[in-house]
Structure formats: structure tokens, C-alpha cells
Amino acid sequence: MTDHREVAVVCWPGQSPRSEDSGLAALVAAYHQRTEAEKGxxxxxxxxxxxxxxxxxxxxxxxxxxxxxxVALLGNTAVGCLVLTSPASEPSEIKRLWTDPEFRGRGIASALLSAALAHAAENGVGTVRLSVWEWRTGAIALYERLGFTVTDSWDERDQLVCMQRAV
Known part of the structure; x- marks a missing residue:
């Protein structure tokens, strides 16, 4: 099991100055650019x-x-992010889970997912769902370890795996 005590997960933007927006923006940019490349x-x-x-x-x-x-921080460096939607009705959805490749293998994604699930539970959410491209087998394995199971798709895109778990 990876020890992720060195990872601090903070709710963004919280009380942070706007200058910290760039860390999140860079992570989201990397996520989208990698995804587009993987889709060809x-x-x-x-x-x-x-x-x-x-x-x-x-x-x-x-x-x-x-x-x-x-946002996951190692020191003052933003190294990972996750968005949890807060819809008027359930379920909440996890989106944009990303760890900077330079910092992978340190439990960052696990820490972000654990924090998201804890937040959902604290706010009375009963189910959390997510979608992931089928070629992201490492991510799928992580989700399964955390109790997510494959479910019927709510998205029409090919090669997208939809998963959910009770909170």
C-alpha cells in the first residue's frame, strides 16, 4: 500500500489567492491534452x-x-486534481481526476478519491459515478479497488466505461 501522508488534499479555491488558480489550470490542461492524444x-x-x-x-x-x-499538494506544488459535481439530484460524478505523471506512484489519486468519497458521504450523497476510457486500465483497476463497479452507460461515446459506487 502506498503511503500518502506527504500528500495534502485541499478544497479549491478555498481561501487561496487567485495566483494558485494556475496550478489547477496546468493540471486540467495536461489532463485534456493527454486525453485528446490518447483518443488519436x-x-x-x-x-x-x-x-x-x-x-x-x-x-x-x-x-x-x-x-x-x-487539489493534491506536495509542499506548495499542485500535483493532482479531481472535480466532484454537486448536482441538485444524485448521483455526484467524479471528473478530471489527474496526477502529474512526474508524481505518480505516490498515492495521490487514491488520496484525491478518498477525499472525494468522504466529502460525498458528509454531504449525504448516496452514489458517486464516473466514466473512464477503456484504455486507462490502471485507473480502472484503482476504481475497482475502491469499490466502483461497471454499470450501464449514461454516455454515448465509444470506449467509455461507466462505473459507480455507493457512498
Whole structure:
């Protein structure tokens, strides 16, 4: 089991200054650029991303307004992120789980997921769901270890695996 005591998970933006927005924006940009490349549609830079993804990078406060955004920190460096939607009705959905590749293997994704599940439980959410590309086998294995199971798809995209778990 990975020891992730050195990882601090904070709710963003919290009381932080706006200058910390860049850490989250960089993580979300890396997530989207890697995803597009894995789908066979690589982009040279953020400008090549679809508008809805570019908006998450250029103005994360607006794009994620109403959602819970968790950022993993090692020291003062943002090394991972996760968005937990807060819909008016259940279930909540985990999106944009990303760990900077340079910092993988340190329990960062596990810490983010544990914090998200704890937040959901504290707020009376009964079910959390997520979707993941089928080629991300390491992520799927992590989700399964944390009790997520494959469920009927709510998304029409090919190669997308939908999972959920009770909180």
C-alpha cells in the first residue's frame, strides 16, 4: 500500500489567492491534452482543445462553479486534481481526476478519491459515478479497488466505461 501522508488534499479555491488558480489550470490542461492524444486527436497546445475544455483551463472558477474541486499538494506544488459535481439530484460524478505523471506512484489519486468519497458521504450523497476510457486500465483497476463497479452507460461515446459506487 502506498503511503500518502506527504500528500495534502485541499478544497479549491478555498481561501487561496487567485495566483494558485494556475496550478489547477496546468493540471486540467495536461489532463485534456493527454486525453485528446490518447483518443488519436492530439493538439499542439491548449488553443487546439474544444471550447468547453479550454474554458476549464482559462477560467476554472467559472467552469467549476458549484462543483467541489480537490487539489493534491506536495509542499506548495499542485500535483493532482479531481472535480466532484454537486448536482441538485444524485448521483455526484467524479471528473478530471489527474496526477502529474512526474508524481505518480505516490498515492495521490487514491488520496484525491478518498477525499472525494468522504466529502460525498458528509454531504449525504448516496452514489458517486464516473466514466473512464477503456484504455486507462490502471485507473480502472484503482476504481475497482475502491469499490466502483461497471454499470450501464449514461454516455454515448465509444470506449467509455461507466462505473459507480455507493457512498
Amino acid at each position: 486527436e492530439p493538439v499542439a497546445d491548449v488553443g487546439g482543445l474544444p471550447d468547453r475544455y479550454r474554458a476549464e483551463i482559462t477560467d476554472p472558477r467559472t467552469a467549476f462553479a458549484g462543483d467541489v474541486v480537490l
